[in-house]
Amino acid sequence: MSYADRSGHPPDFEVHYRFYRPEEGGRSSEQPFQGYRCDWSYEGDDISLTGIYMIWPEFQTEEGLPLPDGTVVPIAGTASMWIVSHNLRVQVHRQRIKEGMRGYFMEGGRRIAEATVSRVIGLHSNTFTP
Numbered sequence: 742m743s744y745a746d747r748s749g750h751p752p753d754f755e756v757h758y759r760f761y762r763p764e765e766g767g768r769s770s771e772q773p774f775q776g777y778r779c780d781w782s783y784e785g786d787d788i789s790l791t792g793i794y795m796i797w798p799e800f801q802t803e804e805g806l807p808l809p810d811g812t813v814v815p816i817a818g819t820a821s822m823w824i825v826s827h828n829l830r831v832q833v834h835r836q837r838i839k840e841g842m843r844g845y846f847m848e849g850g851r852r853i854a855e856a857t858v859s860r861v862i863g864l865h866s867n868t869f870t871p
Contacts, residue, residue: 751863752799752821753830754838756856758846759817767853772816775800775808779853781822784843793847794834795825819859830864838864 761767773779781796782788798820800808807821808814824830838858846854 750866753796753824753834753864754822754858754862755860756798756820756822756844757818757859758798758820758854758856760814760846760854761852762816766851768848771813773814775810775812775814777814780847782845782847782852783837784845788847788850793850794829796834797823797825798846799823820856821862824864835864 760772763769778797780793782793783791799822800812800814801819801821802808803818805819824834838861840858840861842858844856844858845852846856
């Protein structure tokens with residue numbers, strides 16, 4: 742079941758992503774599965790000052806549909822992104838997330854994938870609270 746089906750609202754934004762290979766500092770274990778929850782950081786941030794954010798990806802097929810739960814995630818593709826904290830959505834992310842903006846999927850303090858915002862979807866909606 743997709744996050745949209747569970748939450749009743751659209752994703753906040755969409756990204757094109759690419760996981761780093763192990764030799765680039767990426768994951769040394771296998772590719773993640775749909776349902777994987779990493780965090781997010783913005784390009785240019787010093788995470789020792791800003792921290793990282795609970796913004797979770799939902800990986801998509803080439804047709805833009807959510808991959809089935811448990812499916813191995815492609816090394817590169819698109820993902821819809823879901824901001825977990827409504828307060829931070831309003832206070833931080835609405836001002837920062839724009840098409841073309843770059844960021845990273847994070848495991849703790851380690852970048853494991855790069856991403857570029859390709860589309861803003863429900864980020865500015867006031868009709869829901871997660």
